[in-house]
Amino acid sequence: MRNPDLDLPLETTAFGRFLLWLTAGLVFLCVLAFAVAAIADAQLTALRQEPRIVTVALPPNPEPAAARREVDDVLAHVRALSGVAYASLIDEAAFGALVDELLVDDTTEDAADRATGGLFGARMPLPRLIDIAFNPGAAIDLTALDQAISELVPGATLGDSGQIERSRERLAVLFRGVAGSFGLLLLAVIVIVVVWLTRAGLEAHRQTIDLLRQMGAGDRYLARQFEQHALAKALRGALLGFVVAISLVIVVIYAPTLIGSLPLATHELAPVHWVLLAMVPVVAALLATLVARLTAHHGLARLR
Amino acid sequence: MTGAAATILQLDGVDLRYGDTPPVLHGIDLTLHAGSFHFLSGPSGAGKTSLLRLISLSHPPSRGTVRVFGREIDKINREELAALRQRIGVVFQDFRLLDHLSAFDNVALPLRIGGANEDQTARFVADMLGWLGLGDRLEARPAELSMGQRQLVCIARAVVAKPRLLLADEPTSNIDAKNAERLMNLFIQLHRLGTAVVIATHSAELLRRYTYAVLHIAQGRLTVPRPPAGPASRGTG
Numbered sequence: 001m002r003n004p005d006l007d008l009p010l011e012t013t014a015f016g017r018f019l020l021w022l023t024a025g026l027v028f029l030c031v032l033a034f035a036v037a038a039i040a041d042a043q044l045t046a047l048r049q050e051p052r053i054v055t056v057a058l059p060p061n062p063e064p065a066a067a068r069r070e071v072d073d074v075l076a077h078v079r080a081l082s083g084v085a086y087a088s089l090i091d092e093a094a095f096g097a098l099v100d101e102l103l104v105d106d107t108t109e110d111a112a113d114r115a116t117g118g119l120f121g122a123r124m125p126l127p128r129l130i131d132i133a134f135n136p137g138a139a140i141d142l143t144a145l146d147q148a149i150s151e152l153v154p155g156a157t158l159g160d161s162g163q164i165e166r167s168r169e170r171l172a173v174l175f176r177g178v179a180g181s182f183g184l185l186l187l188a189v190i191v192i193v194v195v196w197l198t199r200a201g202l203e204a205h206r207q208t209i210d211l212l213r214q215m216g217a218g219d220r221y222l223a224r225q226f227e228q229h230a231l232a233k234a235l236r237g238a239l240l241g242f243v244v245a246i247s248l249v250i251v252v253i254y255a256p257t258l259i260g261s262l263p264l265a266t267h268e269l270a271p272v273h274w275v276l277l278a279m280v281p282v283v284a285a286l287l288a289t290l291v292a293r294l295t296a297h298h299g300l301a302r303l304r
Numbered sequence: 305m306t307g308a309a310a311t312i313l314q315l316d317g318v319d320l321r322y323g324d325t326p327p328v329l330h331g332i333d334l335t336l337h338a339g340s341f342h343f344l345s346g347p348s349g350a351g352k353t354s355l356l357r358l359i360s361l362s363h364p365p366s367r368g369t370v371r372v373f374g375r376e377i378d379k380i381n382r383e384e385l386a387a388l389r390q391r392i393g394v395v396f397q398d399f400r401l402l403d404h405l406s407a408f409d410n411v412a413l414p415l416r417i418g419g420a421n422e423d424q425t426a427r428f429v430a431d432m433l434g435w436l437g438l439g440d441r442l443e444a445r446p447a448e449l450s451m452g453q454r455q456l457v458c459i460a461r462a463v464v465a466k467p468r469l470l471l472a473d474e475p476t477s478n479i480d481a482k483n484a485e486r487l488m489n490l491f492i493q494l495h496r497l498g499t500a501v502v503i504a505t506h507s508a509e510l511l512r513r514y515t516y517a518v519l520h521i522a523q524g525r526l527t528v529p530r531p532p533a534g535p536a537s538r539g540t541g
Contacts, residue, residue: 007413009404211400214362215461216390217417218383301382 007212008205008222010229015201019194019230019288023237024244026190027284031245031277033183038273039253040175045270047169051085052134054142059155060125067128070153074130077148083138090129099126183280187287194234194288198226198295202303209303223296230292231285238281238288246277309337311374312469312500313359318368320351320358327366328354330524336502338468340532341495343511344504346521352504353397355521356471359502360394361385373468390418393467395475399458401446407433407457408442414465432460437483452479459487463494470494472503476510488514 010016056074061067071089078087134140146158202209209222253268269277313336320329328351336342336359346352357363358370361377370377372388380388393414401410408429415425433439436456446454455478462470470491476484488510495501502519505511511518518530 007402007405007416009402012404207400208402210362211402212413212417213386214360214389214394215414215417216386216388216392218386220383221386221417 007217008201008208008225008229010201010205010225013201013204015197015204015226016229016233019197019233020237020240022193022197023190023234023284023288024241026186026193027238027241027281028245029241030183030186030190030284031242031280032248033179033186034277034280035245035249035269036179037176037183038269038277040172040179042269042273044169044172044176047165047172049136050165051136052138052140052165054132054134054140054145055159056130056132056149057127057157057159058130058153059127061128062125071128071130073152074149074156077152078130078132078145081145083135083140085133085135087130087132090131092126092128095129096126187284190234190284190288191291194230194291195295198230198292199299201226202296202299206303209300219297219300222300223293226296227289227293231289234288235281235285238284242278242281249277309339312336312338312340312372314369314371315358315365316369316371318358318365318370320354320363321366322363328524329358329521329526332358332368332526334519334526336469336500338500339495339498341492341501341516342503342532343514343516343518344502344521345506345511345518348506350521351524352521353473354524355526356394356473356502356504359469360392360471361389390414390465391468393462393465393470395459395462395470395472397473397477399446399454401454401457401461403446406443406445407438407449407453410446410457411460411464413461418465420465428464429460432464433457436460436486452483455479456483456487459490463490466494466497466499468499470499470501472501474505475503476505476507 056078058067058070058074061070075087075089078084142158142160149156149158212222313334315332315334318329318332319327320332321327332355344352344355354363358365361370361372364370364377373391375384375388377385377388402413405413411429411433412425415428420428430439430442433442436459438453438456438460441449441453444453446457449457455475459472459475462472472491475491476487479487491501491503492514503510515530517528517532520527520529
């Protein structure tokens with residue numbers, strides 16, 4: 001018999017007809033955008049949890065005693081730095097064998113040389129390599145380290161093998177920023193859509209608004225009609241968009257693992273990511289409600 | 305009218321114009337007291353509906369002063385204006401029922417707007433529509449009602465909240481004589497309970513039969529051919 005929220009026939013205009021579906025579509029895209037941002041964030045977190053390894057190359061030194069002293073000096077200096085997980089000299093024989101493996105053709109007579117100690121390992125002077133691993137998140141001043149090592153051993157160089165990881169980090173940061181911004185942009189689009197639909201609703205129901213005003217309805221009463229209608233429609237639309245989007249996200253993250261192919265997202269989302277994604281429809285619905293109320297209030301003030 | 309009765313409405317030197325057109329009302333002076341009863345007569349286009357719009361606070365005056373329930377409407381804010389309008393019931397000539405609402409919900413509007421609780425609203429509305437013979441049409445939409453029934457719903461909506469000022473524009477024009485008499489009795493009861501009643505009508509029969517004060521409007525100017533007859537402007541049926 002009664003529904004006090006329906007004094008204005010908002011169902012019959014664009015406000016009622018399109019709000020649900022527009023919200024559903026926009027929330028769908030918004031959840032996808034934030035999911036991409038969340039995946040990038042998870043990737044970034046994982047990358048930052050990996051230790052960073054740099055390699056010091058000391059030039060060959062024909063004097064075994066001097067060469068050992070140089071290595072000890074560098075190791076002592078590096079191990080005294082904060083944030084260093086470990087620093088160790090790469091075994092020279094193993095290094096020589098590795099170089100041989102890469103550069104010597106098995107079909108040539110050089111293969112015979114390897115059997116006698118290695119072509120490069122035995123005959124050619126190779127740099128001595130020291131791997132330095134830093135703890136995840138440690139503040140590293142590679143320039144200062146490079147300079148210090150050069151002072152200890154002239155001609156020593158510092159090789160940063162973490163370039164690829166840092167490129168991936170930068171890419172993840174970029175994805176997170178762009179996707180997050182796109183998600184926020186979509187929320188802004190929801191605001192614009194609700195403003196437009198509310199204005200259209202005010203215009204379409206001008207006569208009914210005048211009638212209700214004649215009966216003593218104040219702006220608060222009338223704006224509440226738009227607000228409650230927006231809440232009902234936007235919440236339903238947002239939940240619809242969310243369910244479809246989150247289903248897609250779950251498929252993208254877990255289905256490749258289940259069917260044994262390469263997962264598109266290499267890292268699972270953290271609980272906080274899921275919570276944030278779950279908040280998207282709620283935020284969208286509340287935003288739509290608030291905007292409908294404010295726009296209606298503003299529009300009603302101009303309709304006097 | 306009695307000197308002791310509270311002043312409901314006071315118009316002093318009021319003009320009304322729509323946009324840049326010439327004024328449709330000129331220099332209107334009018335005072336309505338609680339419990340007064342007036343017919344408003346005049347030819348079509350003379351300004352009856354405009355005067356009702358002015359009195360119902362639908363349109364501000366172009367010139368002059370309008371005081372309603374002791375408040376000058378130029379000096380009140382929007383929420384106060386809305387509160388004043390809640391004390392005015394209006395029967396529109398074209399009914400202005402909301403097509404998407406049932407008869408019940410149409411009549412319930414003023415009560416809900418006024419913040420009445422739902423039990424009270426349901427009781428008042430059902431009683432009112434039952435009394436008007438529409439007890440079995442509570443759920444009917446306006447499109448499902450006859451013209452006469454729509455007019456009754458419109459009247460029920462105007463009086464259900466027991467307004468202190470009731471304005472009716474041709475309220476008996478679409479209903480039969482029997483229902484017209486019942487409605488007039490309803491208006492008279494309200495007026496005896498202290499509601500100021502103004503009924504715009506073309507009906508010579510109404511003016512002849514009920515001896516209440518008559519306001520006449522012609523070419524936007526108001527005259528009083530039949531002043532209030534005595535205490536509270538009592539009429540005869």
